[in-house]
Amino acid sequence: MSKYIVWFRQDLRLDDNPALYYAAKKGQVIPVFIYDDINTQSYTMGQASQYWLKNLLEHFQKACLNRLRIFHGDPIEILPKLVHSHQVEGLFWNRCYEPWRIHRDRHLKSILKCEVQSFNGSLLWEPWQILKSDGTPYRVFTPFYRKGCLVSEHQPREPLASVDPDIFMPIQADESHPPVEIIPEKKWGETLLSHWNTTQNGPQSRLKQFIQSGLCGYKKERDFPSHGHTSQLSVDLHWGTLSPNQVRQSVMAHPVENPKDLDHFLSELGWREFSYYLLYHFPFLPKDNLQKKFDHFPWIDDKKVLKSWQFGQTGYPIVDAGMRQMYATGYMHNRLRMIVGSFLVKNLLQHWHHGQAWFWECLVDADLASNSASWQWIAGSGADAAPYFRIFNPITQGEKFDPLGEYTKKWVPELQSLPSQYLFKPWEAPHDVLQKANIILGQDYPKPIVDVRASRERALAAFQSLKET
Numbered sequence: 001m002s003k004y005i006v007w008f009r010q011d012l013r014l015d016d017n018p019a020l021y022y023a024a025k026k027g028q029v030i031p032v033f034i035y036d037d038i039n040t041q042s043y044t045m046g047q048a049s050q051y052w053l054k055n056l057l058e059h060f061q062k063a064c065l066n067r068l069r070i071f072h073g074d075p076i077e078i079l080p081k082l083v084h085s086h087q088v089e090g091l092f093w094n095r096c097y098e099p100w101r102i103h104r105d106r107h108l109k110s111i112l113k114c115e116v117q118s119f120n121g122s123l124l125w126e127p128w129q130i131l132k133s134d135g136t137p138y139r140v141f142t143p144f145y146r147k148g149c150l151v152s153e154h155q156p157r158e159p160l161a162s163v164d165p166d167i168f169m170p171i172q173a174d175e176s177h178p179p180v181e182i183i184p185e186k187k188w189g190e191t192l193l194s195h196w197n198t199t200q201n202g203p204q205s206r207l208k209q210f211i212q213s214g215l216c217g218y219k220k221e222r223d224f225p226s227h228g229h230t231s232q233l234s235v236d237l238h239w240g241t242l243s244p245n246q247v248r249q250s251v252m253a254h255p256v257e258n259p260k261d262l263d264h265f266l267s268e269l270g271w272r273e274f275s276y277y278l279l280y281h282f283p284f285l286p287k288d289n290l291q292k293k294f295d296h297f298p299w300i301d302d303k304k305v306l307k308s309w310q311f312g313q314t315g316y317p318i319v320d321a322g323m324r325q326m327y328a329t330g331y332m333h334n335r336l337r338m339i340v341g342s343f344l345v346k347n348l349l350q351h352w353h354h355g356q357a358w359f360w361e362c363l364v365d366a367d368l369a370s371n372s373a374s375w376q377w378i379a380g381s382g383a384d385a386a387p388y389f390r391i392f393n394p395i396t397q398g399e400k401f402d403p404l405g406e407y408t409k410k411w412v413p414e415l416q417s418l419p420s421q422y423l424f425k426p427w428e429a430p431h432d433v434l435q436k437a438n439i440i441l442g443q444d445y446p447k448p449i450v451d452v453r454a455s456r457e458r459a460l461a462a463f464q465s466l467k468e469t
């Protein structure tokens, strides 16, 4: 029987996995995973991602009946050797779109001496499918998304059937290699996973839970971090434990009272697609401003304020809540990602690269496409970005999106007893109110590291200076 290697990457699942599905139709499958920190350049996985992957691999290994070959190293060295030693007919994988991976995979295709096929396992639309009539890529989300949705030839495929892992070739005695363990350097990540359902059933159960209790009301409620209407599926979509096709089909199969809830959720999946689209067409997205005028932006380099931001010590409770949620759980609600992002690049005037790098380190869904595109969006330097004058006010954002303070008090428990009217601006609370709430500002909770109004004016002036260049 012919043998085929399936190289698992961001697609650690047995169902709706095109590379696996087609390999299984052709012959026996040798499943392989390689932890590659050689070709990554500056994008080696952050700590939170390493913790997530370590756990994921343990479960996936079980799902593969302990037949997954796990390596640590350079696929450019490992795969040709495996092709040779197993005498395989072919090697199949699902495509990834990070520039370093495209570069590596192209090189591999050119050196492998067997059939090599790649498939689309992680996007609804291939980035090259959706172009303007002049053949160039869109820079604006809405026409991109409309074209994807409306043109029938672009309709995403139905999910493929699951593959029985019995088709995987058992590991032979002569191919044994030392067990590969991913050992994250820093210990803080150890508690991250306790906030998640990390069992094998985790992805499906998050999807089910969202469909049952998040989808209805999603459009309105998704902005309120304590209302629980978002899916938390970004982590599964990033690692490929669920495909976007599976998520799309499952939500579409569910009857919703208000079709706008469904449409809005699907458009969020569309933003994920658009991020990959931008990364594919503008591979410099993670590093360089899409709008070149931002190359002259007068960023300030201030390690002290950056550290306060990273560890949720800015003195702005809604910002600190978001940053602490991410550090503790590896996740941050989207509304918070926008608030803390705007605070960093606009109120603190720190380069968006700093925010991108810290998110990369701390998020379990850290994703080169979505993270880079979103940071450029926040900074105003991206395609279809938030306009420069849109500066989130951390006080009114807190009051509007966490009116009862549930989210903020959860992550900033030292403000637990502060009355709501002062929760998002504790420095305005009279002395006796602070005393009653057991808070000494500057001791129990920081004083604000910048003045929100003055820093807003400073940001507007900085953005204005760009217009004049």
Ligand SMILES: Cc1cc2nc3c(=O)[nH]c(=O)nc-3n(C[C@H](O)[C@H](O)[C@H](O)COP(=O)(O)OP(=O)(O)OC[C@H]3O[C@@H](n4cnc5c(N)ncnc54)[C@H](O)[C@@H]3O)c2cc1C
Residues within 6 Å of the ligand: 222, 229, 230, 231, 232, 233, 234, 235, 237, 238, 268, 269, 270, 271, 272, 273, 275, 332, 333, 334, 335, 337, 338, 341, 359, 363, 365, 366, 367, 368, 370, 371, 372, 374, 375, 378
């Ligand atoms: C500064 C910043 C950095 C971000 N970094 C990342 C990142 O590293 N990885 C990541 O997956 N998302 C990132 N996002 C996008 C978004 O915040 C998360 O995808 C979302 O919060 C995940 O929560 P959820 O799964 O509950 O979302 P839901 O509201 O349930 O949305 C469903 C899915 O749609 C996709 N999605 C939703 N919003 C966006 C968006 N704005 N851009 C791209 N895809 C989106 C996600 O895959 C998400 O799982 C970032 C946003 C900002 C503002």
